[in-house]
Structures are given as structure tokens and as C-alpha cells.
Amino acid sequence: xxxxxxxxxxxxxxxxxxxxxxxxxxxxxxxxxxxxxxxxxxxxxxxxxxxxxxxxxxxxxxxxxxxxxxxxxxxxxxxxxxxxxxxxxxxxxxxxxxxxxxxxxxxxxxxxxxxxxxxxxxxxxxxxxxxxxxxxxxxxxxxx
Numbered sequence: 564x565x566x567x568x569x570x571x572x573x574x575x576x577x578x579x580x581x582x583x584x585x586x587x588x589x590x591x592x593x594x595x596x597x598x599x600x601x602x603x604x605x606x607x608x609x610x611x612x613x614x615x616x617x618x619x620x621x622x623x624x625x626x627x628x629x630x631x632x633x634x635x636x637x638x639x640x641x642x643x644x645x646x647x648x649x650x651x652x653x654x655x656x657x658x659x660x661x662x663x664x665x666x667x668x669x670x671x672x673x674x675x676x677x678x679x680x681x682x683x684x685x686x687x688x689x690x691x692x693x694x695x696x697x698x699x700x701x702x703x704x705x706x707x
Contacts, residue, residue: 605652605654609625611706613690617689623682624692625681625703626646626682626694626701626703627675627702628678628681630700635664644684648672649672649681651672
């Protein structure tokens with residue numbers, strides 16, 4: 564019975580945090596963070612692929628969350644399971660529209676024009692955009 568109550572509570576939290584089903588939560592990466600960082604310049608390691616912003620290392624699609632505010636993530640720990648943050652080094656340097664901000668947990672995350680950037684755990688290969696317009700609040704970042 565206790566397990567059923569915990570599962571019900573977790574489902575409720577995930578629903579409120581932007582995750583529509585438990586299937587959306589349990590993707591290939593359950594760390595909640597992607598430690599993709601620039602190796603020499605400490606500027607945002609991003610690129611454009613087919614008109615969408617991707618990380619320059621793995622070429623995975625990047626997303627923004629409508630509920631975030633300027634340089635502040637509203638994606639909590641349960642949300643981060645499905646939407647891992649695009650992490651930045653502590654000495655990240657702003658470049659154009661990209662800059663890092665310090666999260667409440669003390670780590671740094673990349674942002675574009677002040678909007679925090681995320682991956683989607685159910686994107687498993689280059690070019691996937693499975694999170695675009697998810698729940699009407701998650702969006703790919705168009706580059707053209």
C-alpha cells in the first residue's frame with residue numbers, strides 16, 4: 564500500500580512538473596544533467612543543425628521551457644529526469660546570445676537570451692525532436 568501511495572505521489576509531481584507520463588521520465592539518461600562543456604574556450608558549445616539549436620558535441624536538440632524566467636530554471640529535480648539541464652562550467656563566458664547562470668543547486672546551466680536550455684531524455688539519436696511543443700510548454704530553439 565505504501566508503494567502505491569509513493570507511486571501516486573510521484574505521478575502527481577511529474578504531471579505538475581511538465582512530465583505527462585512515467586514513460587516520459589524514464590529515458591536513457593536519468594542523471595538530470597548533461598555535462599557537455601566547451602573544452603578550450605568556455606563559450607557555449609552549440610551549433611545549428613537543420614535549423615535547430617543543438618549541442619556541438621553530441622548534436623542533440625536543445626529546448627526551452629515556457630515556465631522559466633530570465634536566467635532561472637523552474638524545472639525541479641523530478642522534471643530534470645525528463646528534461647536534463649544543459650550544464651555549463653563555472654568559468655563559462657558569455658558569447659553573443661549565450662551565457663551561463665548559476666542554478667539554485669549551485670551548478671551552472673547554459674541559457675539563450677536568458678532562457679535556460681535543456682535536452683529531452685526521450686531524444687535518443689541526432690535529429691530527434693520528440694520534445695518539441697510537449698505539453699505546449701517545451702520548444703526547440705529555431706536558428707533560422
